[in-house]
Amino acid sequence: MIEKVCRDCGTVAEPVTITKGSLGTEILLWLCLLLPGMFYTAWRHGSRYDGCPKCSSANLVPLDSPIGRELSKNHLPASVQTARAPRAGAVAFGRSLGRLFAKK
Numbered sequence: 001m002i003e004k005v006c007r008d009c010g011t012v013a014e015p016v017t018i019t020k021g022s023l024g025t026e027i028l029l030w031l032c033l034l035l036p037g038m039f040y041t042a043w044r045h046g047s048r049y050d051g052c053p054k055c056s057s058a059n060l061v062p063l064d065s066p067i068g069r070e071l072s073k074n075h076l077p078a079s080v081q082t083a084r085a086p087r088a089g090a091v092a093f094g095r096s097l098g099r100l101f102a103k104k
């Protein structure tokens with residue numbers, strides 16, 4: 001994937017797929033009642049978008065766009081900015097896990 005600049009925090013990185021809601025709630029709803037679980041799953045998957053790995057903002061612009069060039073200019077060198085991020089899947093899983101335990 002192509003790296004983009006976040007308009008909210010200036011991060012230069014490959015967008016990650018961000019899914020709203022939590023996996024914990026999803027599993028819970030599925031376990032309790034089948035129908036709400038189905039609706040919840042549909043809502044979560046429908047709300048997916050490519051966002052900033054740092055602040056989850058959807059305000060990402062391509063690096064080669066005028067705004068992207070302007071934004072990335074302030075965050076040089078780019079190679080330092082884009083320190084290896086963990087795999088998107090791992091991040092999403094960790095986030096879901098965190099939410100699961102954060103809730104009482």
Ligand SMILES: [Zn+2]
Pocket residue numbers: 006007008009010011052053054055056057
């Ligand atoms: Zn950001």
